Amino acid sequence: MTETGKSQCRNDVVPCSGGVIxxxxxxxxxxxxxxxxSSSAPIWQDVLAQAVTxxxxxxxxxxxxxxxxxxxxxxxxxxxHAEGERGxxxxxxxxxxxxxxxxxxxxxxxxxxxxxxxxLGCIADRDFVGCLLVQEIMLESFAVASYARVAxxxxxxxxxxxxxxxxxxxxxxDHAMAILRAERALDPQLFxxxxxxxxxxxxxxxxxxxxKECKDGHCEVCHESCVKPSLPExxxxxxxxxxxxxxQYLKTLDALGLPGEVTLTWVAQLPV
Amino acid sequence: MEVDFALIGHQESWRAAREVLAVLRGPEHTPLPxxxxxxxxxxxPPRAVCNVEVRSTTGARARGLYIDSFIPPDRLETAYVHENxxxxxGAAACASSSKAKIVGLGGFSSILIExxxxxxxxxxxxxxxxxxxxxxxxxxQGVQKMCALAGRxxxxxxxxxxxxxxxxxxxxxxxxxxxxxRVLLNARNVERLRRLAAELEAEGTPAEIATNLERFSTAxxxxxxxxxxxxxxxxxxxxxxxxxVCDAGYPKNLSASAEIPGARVFFxxxxxxTGGMRFAPDFRGILNRHxxxxxxxxxxxxxxxxxxxxxxxxFSQGRGFITPEKVDxxxxxxxxxxxxxxxxYNGAGPLEDALDCPNELLAHRLRMND
Numbered sequence: 183m184t185e186t187g188k189s190q191c192r193n194d195v196v197p198c199s200g201g202v203i204x205x206x207x208x209x210x211x212x213x214x215x216x217x218x219x220s221s222s223a224p225i226w227q228d229v230l231a232q233a234v235t236x237x238x239x240x241x242x243x244x245x246x247x248x249x250x251x252x253x254x255x256x257x258x259x260x261x262x263h264a265e266g267e268r269g270x271x272x273x274x275x276x277x278x279x280x281x282x283x284x285x286x287x288x289x290x291x292x293x294x295x296x297x298x299x300x301x302l303g304c305i306a307d308r309d310f311v312g313c314l315l316v317q318e319i320m321l322e323s324f325a326v327a328s329y330a331r332v333a334x335x336x337x338x339x340x341x342x343x344x345x346x347x348x349x350x351x352x353x354x355x356d357h358a359m360a361i362l363r364a365e366r367a368l369d370p371q372l373f374x375x376x377x378x379x380x381x382x383x384x385x386x387x388x389x390x391x392x393x394k395e396c397k398d399g400h401c402e403v404c405h406e407s408c409v410k411p412s413l414p415e416x417x418x419x420x421x422x423x424x425x426x427x428x429x430q431y432l433k434t435l436d437a438l439g440l441p442g443e444v445t446l447t448w449v450a451q452l453p454v
Numbered sequence: 455m456e457v458d459f460a461l462i463g464h465q466e467s468w469r470a471a472r473e474v475l476a477v478l479r480g481p482e483h484t485p486l487p488x489x490x491x492x493x494x495x496x497x498x499p500p501r502a503v504c505n506v507e508v509r510s511t512t513g514a515r516a517r518g519l520y521i522d523s524f525i526p527p528d529r530l531e532t533a534y535v536h537e538n539x540x541x542x543x544g545a546a547a548c549a550s551s552s553k554a555k556i557v558g559l560g561g562f563s564s565i566l567i568e569x570x571x572x573x574x575x576x577x578x579x580x581x582x583x584x585x586x587x588x589x590x591x592x593x594x595q596g597v598q599k600m601c602a603l604a605g606r607x608x609x610x611x612x613x614x615x616x617x618x619x620x621x622x623x624x625x626x627x628x629x630x631x632x633x634x635x636r637v638l639l640n641a642r643n644v645e646r647l648r649r650l651a652a653e654l655e656a657e658g659t660p661a662e663i664a665t666n667l668e669r670f671s672t673a674x675x676x677x678x679x680x681x682x683x684x685x686x687x688x689x690x691x692x693x694x695x696x697x698x699v700c701d702a703g704y705p706k707n708l709s710a711s712a713e714i715p716g717a718r719v720f721f722x723x724x725x726x727x728t729g730g731m732r733f734a735p736d737f738r739g740i741l742n743r744h745x746x747x748x749x750x751x752x753x754x755x756x757x758x759x760x761x762x763x764x765x766x767x768x769f770s771q772g773r774g775f776i777t778p779e780k781v782d783x784x785x786x787x788x789x790x791x792x793x794x795x796x797x798x799y800n801g802a803g804p805l806e807d808a809l810d811c812p813n814e815l816l817a818h819r820l821r822m823n824d
Contacts, residue, residue: 394490394493421493421494424494425493425494425496425497428494428498429497429498429499432498432499433499436499442501442502443501443503443505443519445501446478446498446502446503447478447480447735449498450475451479451480454486454490454494
């Protein structure tokens with residue numbers, strides 16, 4: 183692929199990290215849909231790669247969480263969530279195959295690795311609440327909002343899959359909210375301080391991932407050059423995904439009861 | 455913290471939005487470039503931005519919140535009305551959940567909601583006021599003062615009100631019509647114009663209406679601009695030389711390219727808290743960007759004055775209900791707490807010193823114009 187655009191690939195044959203593969207666009211596709219999907223497939227390939235990586239990381243996080251839970255019901259929940267996230271990763275990978283691309287993942291890519299480290303820090307402290315804050319409030323806000331935006335633009339079953347998974351992730355958040363609201367009620371200041379500490383670690387990393395340009399170099403997930411400049415070709419933009427994610431995050435913090443003027447300052451101070 | 459009042463507003467320009475975000479980011483972070491702000495601001499949900507404390511000259515204090523609806527400055531047009539009403543409703547929900555006893559609607563917020571108070575969230579503990587009555591009070595006082603400074607007698611003047619059928623415009627018409635020779639009323643809705651003109655004529659003031667400013671039979675020598683315009687785009691081409699022009703819009707009404715030679719233009723509807731105000735974080739001169747300290751728009755000051763007075767009531771609601779009696783009442787309440795007409799100024803700076811009118815002469819002329 184040249185640097186001039188990701189959509190300059192030959193129809194039906196899409197290069198990916200595993201080499202050139204034949205398109206698996208379903209035979210029933212109209213010519214227009216087929217051409218549209220073929221030309222944008224390398225973009226969706228990278229969007230899906232980020233999604234699969236995020237889902238696999240979430241699965242790893244829930245598995246780790248299950249190991250520090252004392253309550254059998256919480257253990258069961260965490261295990262179930264881990265399986266759910268693996269299912270999401272598989273569903274996204276399958277969507278990639280439908281449009282003729284191999285979707286790779288890289289949970290050791292620089293930003294994802296950093297997010298995992300923060301989560302493992304909470305695990306090491308046996309900090310159940312910290313784990314929920316990182317995974318359910320911060321990472322899931324990012325996932326729910328960005329999947330929902332992608333769902334509006336992605337064609338056919340790809341869009342439907344993003345929409346379905348966004349809705350399922352939102353259910354996770356609802357489950358965690360009840361636990362976290364109860365925890366905040368015990369000591370709001372202590373709780374808010376913890377959210378802020380984790381915000382500085384997690385949201386700063388997410389903000390770098392969502393910035394309009396990757397200033398720290400290649401993210402190690404996109405299969406070639408950065409996908410962000412190509413997103414407008416599928417009616418998306420990095421700015422829009424960032425905006426939607428931060429709005430979802432602020433609304434989630436509002437719902438937890440954190441003061442809006444405080445969380446606004448936190449978000450305003452994130453890197454761009 | 456007990457919240458006596460909440461003020462709902464939005465930024466009228468990207469420059470203003472940039473300054474607000476610069477304060478929020480703090481001095482240790484580089485200010486965001488305007489392009490980034492344009493990408494980020496539209497996504498921010500309505501929320502409290504800072505705490506505000508207002509002090510009365512009686513020694514009383516009231517504490518409140520400034521809540522920004524984060525309406526993007528370039529989305530004030532009619533095309534965004536539903537989106538903007540949703541934002542104002544969201545801001546109102548923030549005010550209600552903070553248990554603010556009284557909520558003032560600033561700028562476009564009141565225009566969006568003044569005819570639709572039923573669209574605000576269910577009000578359990580908070581009452582809402584558009585704040586328009588105190589805005590009218592300060593516009594009227596400002597016009598009287600500017601005419602006195604300029605040596606213009608209101609009783610011999612022809613008054614033009616642009617945006618005359620709005621809540622503020624019609625309130626100004628009712629207050630000032632009895633003191634002028636003739637009134638010209640301009641707005642988009644002819645039926646409303648006719649009703650207002652009939653009301654003023656029944657009280658003895660000749661009134662002429664036009665939806666097009668070029669159509670009036672005579673030129674005005676006192677003008678109040680109170681239209682709800684998305685940006686400063688008003689051109690006043692047919693006004694008398696040396697006319698007194700009060701731009702009371704938010705955003706401002708008058709276009710920078712308006713050719714009004716010799717006109718004495720001032721920004722109207724502004725009051726000053728002589729007892730002082732405090733913002734936390736410190737947004738002094740950012741949220742209230744004026745050449746004098748503690749100057750705020752009348753619509754927001756109304757909620758503060760009522761909070762200081764302990765009168766948590768929906769003083770201004772709906773459209774077209776502002777009477778001279780209500781204006782006198784809110785002006786008296788505000789004055790009791792040291793909230794009075796702000797020194798006059800315009801885009802070029804303060805005006806009163808520039809006009810150099812001795813205090814005794816000004817007092818005499820004010821009595822004549824009142």
